[in-house]
Amino acid sequence: MAVATRIAFGKELTELAKTKDFLVCNADTKACALENFGEHYPDRSFSIGIAEQNLMGVAAGLASCGNKVFASTFAVFTSMRACEQVRQFICYPNLNVTVVGTHVGLQVGGDGATHAAIEDVAIMRSMPNMTIVQPADERAARAMARFAADFTDPLYVRLHRNPSADIYGPGYRFEPGRAQTVLSSGSRAAIVSSGILLNKALEAARLLESQGIGVKVIDVSTLKPLDDEAIVQAARETGAIVTVEDHSIIGGLGSAVAEVLGERCPTKMKRVGIRDRFASSGDPERLYAEHSMTSADIAAAVKELIGRR
């Protein structure tokens, strides 16, 4: 049964709270189930109300006293409404706050452009001291919650609103800072993805395989620091990289991969993602089609890149 990564993350953290000492700050959103944390742990949960800047400031103050703190709300607010507080009071002093940003990309659907964060990775990635992770499914989200609970520096966790298909089996282990090859049917190209669209990347790879084109699919679950070595190795092995992200192609995974390859291993590339425009309301699958981000679009991008029709 598919579960949204935001819910999986929040539920796992609530479980972890039995044994791990951390605090939770919420800004009155139904973001990731952590809004219910106070029912279980009233003295470790702080309701800040609809005031995201204060949310980050209070989280920083709590963290400055040696606490591990989770601050959660929609990603448009964590990365933009409270952008400066995250920079000045979490990243600059290097405090132990995990910023949880939910409702990202076109997958947000009906809420539309105002609530669909398509810039958050670009913003968070540019801040020194910040680490960024994004799970592709429920199992990965739970693993990242365990990782986050023990992490001691600024961390941004990027979570999707709607359920995502199960990708990983019980043997999954989250290795911070390491990209993971999820599928390898050949070396004609590498599809590099992260988060919810990893599933579409896998569908595209299967489609390509059925057409005799073998590719690799790589899950960049840690967006920062990027696993440069894995990216360079994939580029060397395939000579063709397609990035796939539910985010603007400006500043996100595609940009990060292009930066590494531009310096270390110039390689043909295509970036599948939101092409410098805002989202709109609608069924996510309809939106992915409109933005050329379906599995068929990804497969087409690979074929175009490797010059085969």
Place this chain on the structure above:
Amino acid sequence: MSASERERDIAALEQMAQRLRRDVVGMIAAAGSGHPGGSLSAAEIVTALYFDILENLDPNDPQKPERDRFVLSKGHCCPILYAALCRRGYFGEEHLSKLRQYGSILQGHPDMNKTPGVDISSGSLGNGLSVGLGMALSGRYRRLGYRVYVLLGDGELQEGMVWEAAMCAAHHRARNLIAIVDCNNLQINGTVDEIMRVEPLPDKFRAFGWKVLEAPGNEMEAVLAALDEAKALEGPVVLLAKTTKGKGVSFMENIAAWHGLAPDKAQTAQALAELRG
């Protein structure tokens, strides 16, 4: 026995405030830039805090968990904080002349990871009350009896986030949180009243659920008495301290231009002479 129960040597504290003022002028003159006006207006407040009011401070153990916290929300006025920390024994006076220089522990705005005794990095206005509230809530959660003091400027109250924090502090009954507003009625481009009126502050803070005290902020005895009273109340409490920007240096007093200007050689000599007198 707390400092307030001891017999106070008011004259010595007043002298210390003047000494910190001389440090401020010397530091900013040496740096060639900085913010003298708001540093000088806060001299009695910061002196009262670091040499009397704050409890469980230990310069040899700046991170002591049970210490009272101080948040300089108006972070550009860090020269007065650095002077206090130096004279309180957190670091040697050789650092004072290195303010704002490359490699210095004394950054242009406070950095908790570079300066011993700085409880939180600051400088972007309007944020300190939120951070101080977080510290206060942590004290309650960890059952440590400390208080948190946050010093804000009156111009800074134009930032909306201050009022988010004010609302939140009352909501969470942060009884160990004390805000002090350095009401010098000047900001960089003019008077607070001209740029963006913030009064009536007592009514605003009361409406947000705070207890309000008022005192002349450049009179040591009055500042101490007000802070004693603030400690005795259940917070959140705000002390509105009426001050003079540039206090103690005749040509800087009440002149907006001295918000962020370094004195030249002759001005420095005159300022130091006045502060010695």
